[in-house]
Amino acid sequence: MADDASRKRKVRGKKIRASREQKEGRRAKKELARKASNAGERSGDTPLSDPAEVAPDPFVETDAVASLRGRINGWLDADQPVHLIGPTGCGKTALALSAAAERGRPVVWINGDEAVDTAALVGDHAGGERYKEDDQFVGGVSKQTEIVRERWVDNPLSVAVREGATLVYNEFSRSDPAAHNVLLSVFEEGVLERPGKRGDDRTIDVHPDFRAILTSNDVEYAGVHKQQDALLDRFIGVHVDYYDDETERAIVDAHVDLAEEDIATIVETTRALRDELDVVVGTRAAITAAKGLTIFDGHDETGEFDDETLTTVFTDVLAPKVVGNNGEDVDHLRSQIAETV
The missing domain is CATH 3.40.50.300 (P-loop containing nucleotide triphosphate hydrolases)
Structure with a gap:
């Protein structure tokens, strides 16, 4: 933009x-x-x-x-x-x-x-239970039987x-x-x-x-x-694909305490990056960016998030998705985000 x-x-x-x-x-x-x-x-x-x-x-x-x-x-x-x-x-x-x-x-x-x-789904033997039975049916005579019973866990x-x-x-x-x-x-x-x-x-x-x-x-x-x-x-x-703009805004709003216009800016930026970048930019990324922007307040004189703050926050959120190469991949990602923003 x-x-x-x-x-x-x-x-x-x-x-x-x-x-x-x-x-x-x-x-x-x-x-x-x-x-x-x-x-x-x-x-x-x-x-x-x-x-x-x-x-x-x-x-x-x-x-x-x-x-x-x-x-x-x-x-x-x-x-x-x-x-x-x-x-x-x-x-x-x-x-x-x-x-x-x-x-x-x-x-x-x-x-x-x-x-x-298969065992993790249906169950397996989980060791055995060992116990003894004493038989004293006849006075003065004791018979002891050891029994081992396998224990199954569903x-x-x-x-x-x-x-x-x-x-x-x-x-x-x-x-x-x-x-x-x-x-x-x-x-x-x-x-x-x-x-x-x-x-x-x-x-x-x-x-x-x-x-x-x-x-x-x-x-x-x-x-x-x-x-x-x-x-x-x-x-x-x-x-299941990414939801429409209205739904994404409602999802972000349910997770963070931000003004309506701020949430709209975050979701708009997320959807633009989704179209421009090669990495996956999901609704979860929008929620994470919104949480960051509640901390790193970068509103300009008009009351909007300034472009540099948006670029920095979205770079931090999406950086784990690129393979590090002496910082070059992250630098390239940041330049792409800055251009989109």
Whole structure:
């Protein structure tokens, strides 16, 4: 944007500031839920979560968001697993959690990565339990028997299919495709096989209320595995892109305490950089930049953010996305941002 063009980017009207108390209250609520969740994991409690606890807060509800979530829940009502695919930072995870919470069923969370295997999904033997039995049926005669019993621990997928929970599998495509073979029988035959488990307990019948929402980055992202076609054929694929300008402004406004025109400037800059740069510039980048601009106040005499402050803050936010080469890559990024701003 040229200097005179920057004068046109002003958004006039009444300054609207979100209630700081409300936002602090939301942060406190999320921190309390996080601590409760961590405590449950440490004590070995079930991975089942109450839907009210996993609902994103804050979560922006615009027509675009409501329409997309309604589409997801519609497919879930049709008993179809939904795979959300899109660029990083576009809000896939928050959307998946919101859709899962709206169902009102317990929620089970899995985060995909290279370490996830079949046992991490369905469960495994976790050592044995050793105890002794004393038999003193005949007076004066003591018989002692040592018994070793293997202890099996169910992991998230087994819990979700048995309890009829909504499974939210985040970063699904970052896990090894071989780990997902167990999902074929879940979605096709309605049966989960638990390798390593013996006897009648080897399989679990899938609860009729079990549903799955998976999220993945687009295939061009590093660390993404192509999953087997036999499994992908059983999914509904919903592409999630960056939201419209109005929704992005509402999302940023829900996370920071800034004037309406400042938020509009940040979102406008984010969307311009998204078009001009080779790196991914998601809505998350806009939120981070807005948080920075609440600290590094660089308003000029007209009340707008000055171009140098915008350039510096967005360079800091996006610098981790470029490979360092004696600072040259960051310098090049800064010059691109400055030109766009």
